[in-house]
Amino acid sequence: MSADFSAARADFPALHQTVHRKPLIYLDNAATTHKPRVVIDALTRFYERDNSNVHRGLHALSMRATDSYEAARARAAAFLNAADPAEIIFTRGTTESVNLVAQSWCAQNLRPGDVVLATEMEHHSNLVPWQVAARRAGARLRFVPIAGDDAEHGLDLDALDRLLTPQVKLFAFTHISNTLGTINPAAELCARARKVGALTVVDAAQSAGHEPLDVRAMGCDFLAFSGHKMAGPTGIGVLYGRRALLDALDPWQTGGGIVANVTYEGATWKPSPERHEAGTPNIADAVALHAAMDYLDALGRPALAAHDHALAAQATAALADIPGLRIIGPRPGSPRAGLVSFALTDAHAHDVVTFADQDGIALRGGHHCNQPLMRKLGLPSTVRASFYLYNTEADITALATSLRRIQKFFGG
Amino acid sequence: MSDFDDLYRDVILDHAKRPRNRGRPPTANRAATGDNPTCGDNCTVHLRLGDDGRVAAIGFEGSGCAISQASASIMTTQAKGKSPAELEAAFGHLKDILASGKTPADFDELSAFAGVHAFPARVKCATLPWHTALEALKQPDQPAQMVEGQKS
Ligand SMILES: Cc1ncc(COP(=O)(O)O)c(C=O)c1O
Secondary structure (H helix, E strand, O other): OOOOOOOOOOOOOOOOOOOOEOOOOOOOOOOOOOOOOOHHHHHHHHHHOOOOOOOOOOOOHHHHHHHHHHHHHHHHHHHHHOOOHHHHEEEEEHHHHHHHHHHHHHHHHHOOOOEEEEEEOOOOHHHHHHHHHHHHOEEEEEEEEOOOOOOOOEEEEHHHHHHOOOOOEEEEEEEEEEOOEEEEOOHHHHHHHOOOEEEEEEOOOOOOOOOOOOHHOOOOOOOEEEHHHHOHHHHHHHHEHHHHHHOOOOOOOOOOHHHHHOOOOOOOOOOOOOOHHHOOOHHHHHHHHHHHHHHHHHOOOOHOOOOOOOEEEEEEHHHHOOEEEEOOOOOOOOOOOEEEEEEEEEOOOHHHHHHHHHHOOOOOEEEOOOOHHHHOOOOOEEEEOOOOOOOHHHEEEHHHHHHHEEEHHHHH | OOHHHHHHHHHHHHHHHHOOOOOOOOOOEEEEEEEOOOOOEEEEEEEOOOOOOOOOEEEEEOOOOOHHHHHHHHHHHHHHHHHHHHHHHHHHHHHHHHHHHHOOOOHHHHHHHHHHHHHHHHHHHHHHHHHHHHHHHHHOOOOOHHHHHHOO
């Protein structure tokens, strides 16, 4: 039995509206989630009361703003069970976090002949930065394949062992696939990479707001996530990195805030985290992200994960017998994150999304920033329904009903 | 009529489900491919421009939503016998219909796209096959096999 979060629906103002005169059923949570009142209030409260720049002022508001910003950092460290708040760098989101490592770490450490390993299921945000970094360094980019069509769309772990050669300096992989719903065994992947001395970069965009995360138990070197996919605001995200790595890393952007001593000729850097946060940071959204992390932990992340998995199982069951509908990703009974991608024989993804929208159901159709994966699966596009704590079994019933009507409308 | 029924009029559904002129005509001497990267729609138009400067044969391949497939099908039925200038003019009519949402009395099947006006994100689905056909007309004359070879 999964926990019942139906009372939490009341916490999310945006859920309570009609779309095309139908009550909104929001199933596009993998793209971004809605925000609870406490997060919106935290954002407003910061601007109404504490607004000031951080780290530079000695007046009351500046000290309050600095305290709130640093408290958010400590909260993020606790959220990930990181050893030290200095291991938390605030960024714009997952994409920027990955770019920080790809540009800074790779520029300093990647040599011709080295290998960066990624997987075939990466979001463009955890793929293109490595393509660029590898090309610049004269290094090669290789991919852990996903297991064949009739398997479960998980990573091919035998191939991983063959690919993890001593040339591999960095292994970047997603914790949860935003298209397949696959949950990768992150701790095991990190352990295998460590054996050949490769650093690991975990894309936790789809897991941070859904699954309990413990970077020390996982054993990763870097981990990235976005606030907006976990009940927090847009424009704020986190890069976790082990302290020793971050302190050895040159800043990727330079300017104010990161420097210890500046002359006309040069500058020396502050230690992490400041050295990786040039310019005025996104203070207000970091403070609101703090509220989001509190909110999720109050509900209980293991319970949130169980709720997601239960909805995914209900959805795969409800959709399985719709004629012409093919579900992508883990087979029923295998672990699946709270999302289901599918294709209909007779209706293109965009027609499905437009039709469902008329029923008040928000879905996503397209390649989900996974073009190479879609090509591999032989699908031009899929439809994705992705769930969050406020979704219910009734939402899934409504989805299945709408999809049956779509099938009739476009089929035959 | 709801916006939705207006988007998927019978004419559009009919062409989407039973597209006309699908495939490459054996005599084709020109081709072009276009895509909408955000949707994953893609469209290849093969055609033969005759000695009289008019479209003698035309067909299309590719995949996409009902709007893009219907538009490709209707475009091919309209293109036959037209000169490049006439096809361009017909595309102009379609663009007027998409921009205004109005249904002129005498533009036959093109009027069916008036409903797309209410769905701005879908306008490029309707225009893709036309852009691709006009691009194909601009290609140099090629022996049929070469066009075939390029396709892959
Ligand atoms: C797996 C995965 N990685 C990375 C990203 C990029 O996140 P953001 O756009 O917030 O930087 C996303 C979001 O779509 C995602 O699903």
